[in-house]
Amino acid sequence: MLLIGIIFQLVITINNIYSIEFKYIDSETEYIKNNATEIYSEALDLYYANNYQECINKLKLLVDNNINDKYIYKILIEAYINYINSIKITEDNENYTKYLNELMHYTEQAIRYFPNYKNFYYNYVDILRELGDQEGILDCLNNILKIDPDDIYANYYLGSYYLIKKEFEKAETH
Structure with a gap:
């Protein structure tokens, strides 16, 4: 019993x-x-203190809980870029690949939520350049031109690319 x-x-x-x-x-x-505003403020403090990894963790809490704000993604992507650059210096290839993949994921997500915000496309161009994906870069630059046909940088890069490839008719349009 x-x-x-x-x-x-x-x-x-x-x-x-x-x-x-x-x-x-x-x-x-x-x-x-x-408490999204408070968490975002804490993440900003961490970002400006160059504590990118903790900043990333805080901001991931927000976006992974469907708090989709352009400025949250902007700081998240910038924190990833800064953290990845510091990893590159230490030649920590395992973490570099991990964080680059995460950066790619969150940048793609930011583009889905904010398709007319050119900066996210430029961030994506940088990722694709790091990966050596020339076709992806061209697609991204063309997407920027769909948003803003007069974008100076996208036109410059596409024009330069086509000049190097000796595709003068395409270069002329940029």
Whole structure:
């Protein structure tokens, strides 16, 4: 009888622990959404203190919880770029690849949410240049020109590319 009582208490305790965990998960998401401005401010402080990895972690909390704001993505992408550049110096290839892939993911996500914001395309051009994806760069620059046909940099880069390739008719349009 004592053994049954102990087992019963153990089952109740385990059930309470799981209930608390599920409530915690719900409340964590709710907490993030209710405190997005504070989390963003903390991330900015970390960014300006050159603590890019912690800044990235804070901002990922926001975007991974569907808080989609252009400025959150802007700082997130810039923090990734700065952090990746510091990794490049230390020649930490494993983390470099990991963070470059994450940067690519969040930049693509930013472009999906904010398709008319040219800076995200330019960030993507830099990633594609790092990967040696010339066709991707051309597509990206052409997307920029769909947003702003008079964009000086996109026209310059495309014109230069076509001149080097001796495709003079295409170069002339830029």
